[in-house]
Amino acid sequence: MGDINIKYPDASAKKWPTGVTGNEIAYAISPKLAKKALAVQVNGKLLGLTEPLSEDAEIKIITFDDPEGKDVFWHSSAHLMAQALKRIYPGIRLGIGPPVADGFYYDIELDHVITPEEFGTVEDEMRKIVSQDFPVVRHNLTADEAVRFFAEKDELLKIELINDISGTGEQITTYSQGEFTDLCRGPHIISTSVLGENFKLLSVAGAYWRGDEKNKMLQRIYGTNYPDKNQLQEHLTRIEEAKKRDHRKLGRELDLFSISDEIGSGLILWHPKGAMIRHLIESYWKEQHIQNGYQLVSTPHTAKIDLWHTSGHTGFYQDNMFSPMNVDEVEYQLKPMNCPFHMMIYKSHLHSYRDLPIRYAELGTVYRYERSGVLHGLMRVRGFTQDDAHIYCHPDQLTDEIINVLDLNKKILSRFGFSEYDVYLSTRPEKYVGTDENWDHATKALQKALELKAIRYTIDPGEGVFYGPKIDIKIKDVLGRSWQCSTIQVDFNLPERFDLSYIDQDGIKYRPITIHRALMGSLERFFGILIEHYAGNFPYWLAPEQARVLPLTDRNLDYAGSILQALRAKGIRAEIDKRNEKIGFKIREAEVAKVPVMLIVGDSEQKAEKISVRIKGQGDKGQLTRIELFALLDDLGVKF
RNA sequence: GCCACCGUAGCUCAGUCGGUAGAGCAACUGAUUCGUAAUCAGUAGGUCGGCGGUUCGAAUCCGCCUGGUGGCUCCA
Numbered sequence A: 001m002g003d004i005n006i007k008y009p010d011a012s013a014k015k016w017p018t019g020v021t022g023n024e025i026a027y028a029i030s031p032k033l034a035k036k037a038l039a040v041q042v043n044g045k046l047l048g049l050t051e052p053l054s055e056d057a058e059i060k061i062i063t064f065d066d067p068e069g070k071d072v073f074w075h076s077s078a079h080l081m082a083q084a085l086k087r088i089y090p091g092i093r094l095g096i097g098p099p100v101a102d103g104f105y106y107d108i109e110l111d112h113v114i115t116p117e118e119f120g121t122v123e124d125e126m127r128k129i130v131s132q133d134f135p136v137v138r139h140n141l142t143a144d145e146a147v148r149f150f151a152e153k154d155e156l157l158k159i160e161l162i163n164d165i166s167g168t169g170e171q172i173t174t175y176s177q178g179e180f181t182d183l184c185r186g187p188h189i190i191s192t193s194v195l196g197e198n199f200k201l202l203s204v205a206g207a208y209w210r211g212d213e214k215n216k217m218l219q220r221i222y223g224t225n226y227p228d229k230n231q232l233q234e235h236l237t238r239i240e241e242a243k244k245r246d247h248r249k250l251g252r253e254l255d256l257f258s259i260s261d262e263i264g265s266g267l268i269l270w271h272p273k274g275a276m277i278r279h280l281i282e283s284y285w286k287e288q289h290i291q292n293g294y295q296l297v298s299t300p301h302t303a304k305i306d307l308w309h310t311s312g313h314t315g316f317y318q319d320n321m322f323s324p325m326n327v328d329e330v331e332y333q334l335k336p337m338n339c340p341f342h343m344m345i346y347k348s349h350l351h352s353y354r355d356l357p358i359r360y361a362e363l364g365t366v367y368r369y370e371r372s373g374v375l376h377g378l379m380r381v382r383g384f385t386q387d388d389a390h391i392y393c394h395p396d397q398l399t400d401e402i403i404n405v406l407d408l409n410k411k412i413l414s415r416f417g418f419s420e421y422d423v424y425l426s427t428r429p430e431k432y433v434g435t436d437e438n439w440d441h442a443t444k445a446l447q448k449a450l451e452l453k454a455i456r457y458t459i460d461p462g463e464g465v466f467y468g469p470k471i472d473i474k475i476k477d478v479l480g481r482s483w484q485c486s487t488i489q490v491d492f493n494l495p496e497r498f499d500l501s502y503i504d505q506d507g508i509k510y511r512p513i514t515i516h517r518a519l520m521g522s523l524e525r526f527f528g529i530l531i532e533h534y535a536g537n538f539p540y541w542l543a544p545e546q547a548r549v550l551p552l553t554d555r556n557l558d559y560a561g562s563i564l565q566a567l568r569a570k571g572i573r574a575e576i577d578k579r580n581e582k583i584g585f586k587i588r589e590a591e592v593a594k595v596p597v598m599l600i601v602g603d604s605e606q607k608a609e610k611i612s613v614r615i616k617g618q619g620d621k622g623q624l625t626r627i628e629l630f631a632l633l634d635d636l637g638v639k640f
Numbered sequence B: 001g002c003c004a005c006c007g008u009a010g011c012u013c014a015g016u017c018g019g020u021a022g023a024g025c026a027a028c029u030g031a032u033u034c035g036u037a038a039u040c041a042g043u044a045g046g047u048c049g050g051c052g053g054u055u056c057g058a059a060u061c062c063g064c065c066u067g068g069u070g071g072c073u074c075c076a
Helices: A022-029 A031-036 A067-088 A116-132 A143-152 A156-168 A229-244 A247-253 A272-291 A305-311 A339-347 A395-415 A436-452 A493-497 A523-534 A554-569 A583-592 A603-608 A626-639
Strands: A003-007 A013-017 A039-042 A045-047 A057-062 A103-109 A136-141 A172-177 A180-183 A199-208 A217-225 A302-304 A325-327 A330-334 A358-367 A383-393 A421-426 A457-460 A470-476 A482-491 A513-522 A547-551 A574-576 A597-601 A611-615 A619-624
Touching: A013 A022, A022 A031, A022 A039, A022 A057, A039 A067, A057 A067, A067 A103, A067 A116, A067 A172, A067 A180, A067 A199, A067 A217, A116 A199, A136 A143, A143 A156, A143 A172, A143 A180, A156 A172, A156 A180, A199 A229, A217 A229, A247 A523, A272 A358, A272 A395, A272 A513, A272 A523, A302 A305, A305 A330, A305 A339, A305 A493, A339 A358, A339 A383, A339 A493, A383 A395, A383 A523, A395 A436, A395 A470, A395 A482, A395 A513, A421 A436, A436 A470, A436 A482, A482 A493, A482 A523, A493 A513, A513 A523, A547 A554, A547 A583, A554 A574, A554 A597, A554 A603, A583 A597, A597 A603, A597 A626, A603 A619, A611 A626, A619 A626
Parallel strands: A003 A057, A421 A457, A547 A574, A547 A597
Antiparallel strands: A003 A013, A039 A045, A039 A057, A103 A217, A136 A172, A172 A180, A199 A217, A302 A330, A325 A330, A358 A383, A383 A513, A421 A470, A470 A482, A482 A513, A597 A611, A611 A619
16 A cells, blocks of 8 residues: 655645545644544545545645534534434434534424424433444445435435435435434534534424425424533523514614504504614715715605516516506506616616716615515515615726725725625526626626725625626624625616617717615614614614703702703703602613613702713713713714 | 414513413502612503304313414515
8 A cells, every 4th residue: 555645734744554534644633633623624625534535635624613614513413413303203204404504403304293392302312322422434325225225214305315416426425323324425523422412402493395385394403512512602692692682672672663463564663763763874874875976866666567567577576576556547566676766767868978877876665575474573574775776887987886886885884883794796697688798797897896995705606686796795793693785786687678878979879887786785674783783772873862861859950951952952862851760760761771871960960060971881970061071972973 | 475383461471270360560640859770659551362163161272364483485
């Protein structure tokens, strides 16, 4: 047997006999590493630690700290859970059990409905399997062998999977641990003891077999697992924290908005405080857009159905639209998008190349039919306001315009405390309109803009919309969760359908390039994200009530009233708590209502013509004069 | 829409085996005029999501509907 040359991540290399395993190499590097090792990456391919290596390779030992390691760990955890489930529930059939973002799930078919109360039993069995320390063994099978094997176990869903795999010509493999064998590509951990005991089953929900609603509904059990107990605890704490910040809960507690079934699902009532925040967001948005060369437009909520035939929405978007209504024998369609209206504004007169770029912006409220099961607080609704804009430009202007949008987007999002993003560039899908040249030009323009701005991005091949390539931006909130808000899409479809044009220098009509973009996406959803991001503690500039005056006794009401007047005269959103209550109670109520500034006035302040300032979450700041108070408030306004 | 679970006062929730409903907070009234996260007392508030069934009797058991929650699918 010859030697093979193994190159390590630090670029050093070592000769190993052919057939060496990742496990052996890891041990040689350090026993500590070997203990943490879950898999090995060989020339970019992930392998199990016991698989023999037979050729020169660059390798990397994968641990839980690597994303691939998490996948392996959770994938194996899914197998562990499946084995336990099979022991407990006879007649169970397994679907698929992959790793996901924060853990794993397994889809199962079982007549008995599993409830969360049964999780403990399953976890106990999982613990048992871990302590039994079964080695995890990989086998190569032919399709026939695999079908026969799983048919014997009545694993009919697995047979469906095997038939699909054998169509691709890929090697069929199974992984066994103890009495349990699962169809799986792998890789997996070496033995069940590696999985430890810091796992937890989290929820059970329905899921269609292979995600297709024509198929039967399986039960999906979600769980998670961490090598370290503290990591599990952190994860569970994160879930708790997210629950505490739930915008539906805070929305009710802070009296921001409500949803009433007497009005209809997915339709939002903005209460005064929520509406104030919305007003502040909208004002800022409009100001920024005007400063950046946009023109504000405003369009109706409904239009004759012919407009939607022209735009094509009655075709490709029908499933998401409210049913049309009949007005004087003519069908009208509630708008699911603003685009056709903006196209019509563009079309309302002739355009010269000198006019371009033209940027129309609108906070346009649209209505979309969403299936009842997907509605979720403010995040998924049936009526919402898009911060929409359409830019019409010359092909040469495309890159500059994208850059302009990226800059504006960054500015607006950072104003709301979002500074981390994941950026995706989606390219041409299989079904598309427009010419290949146009797609190439536009895709390159998007790419160039991203590169000029030095923005790191991931390409989503084939994930573009049928009408053009797009950039999607996902923001990260304080809990590290991603939310897709901003989207910048090139549209080859609507300019064509609406026959848009401009006259170029040569006197000939050309079609303008259209960019469709939204930065916050939907005001409702963005507001929901903001609530959770800030946990309801809106920064001073967004707080619906910025300051509350708290008179100590009725003797101080007049003085307190004069402070209130002075604050309001300065444009500060202030209220007064005139109730005959103890100061501690008033403070508590103001704290709970998350009012940033409390202004306490009693006899002592009144006499000295001062105000005691208390900042939410910080406490007493001492007595200030009016001038000092306004300076402090200005400072808060600048900071946020 | 589909699967599972849930719906009791404005909010959070209790209600045993089927015997006609309860707490805290909030609201209202009164007393208290108080110094940095809950003053005390009293009053009022419910067709137990809706409709139907079983039963002498239903918040409780069954069915249907409706709304919500967690997912599937889709997306802003």
